[in-house]
Amino acid sequence: MHNIQAVLFDFDDTLQDREAAYRAYCAAFLGEFFPALPPEEKARRIDEMEAHIEGGYRKREEYFPEMIALWGGEPSAGGIALPPF
Numbered sequence: 001m002h003n004i005q006a007v008l009f010d011f012d013d014t015l016q017d018r019e020a021a022y023r024a025y026c027a028a029f030l031g032e033f034f035p036a037l038p039p040e041e042k043a044r045r046i047d048e049m050e051a052h053i054e055g056g057y058r059k060r061e062e063y064f065p066e067m068i069a070l071w072g073g074e075p076s077a078g079g080i081a082l083p084p085f
Contacts, residue, residue, distance in 0.1 A: 018055075018056060019050065022049075022050060022053065022056065023046055023050060026045070026046040026049045026050065027042070027046060029049075030042050030045055030046065045071070048067070048070060049067065052066060052067060052070075
């Protein structure tokens, strides 16, 4: 087993391009949960997700309900309620 001395996390663009990593996450998220989106709609939603996250400093409690509302859905106690695409 390895003797790990430290673990570094870098989310301020020093070692990793945060924007590129987040956009890759957005693409994976949309591919998983919205696989039928046409490419132009997927690109638009990735742009929206990036614009509303405020550099990664946005509280998720505010961010996700805003995205759901932006995409025509409503938050629900059981999870995300979005209209079918």
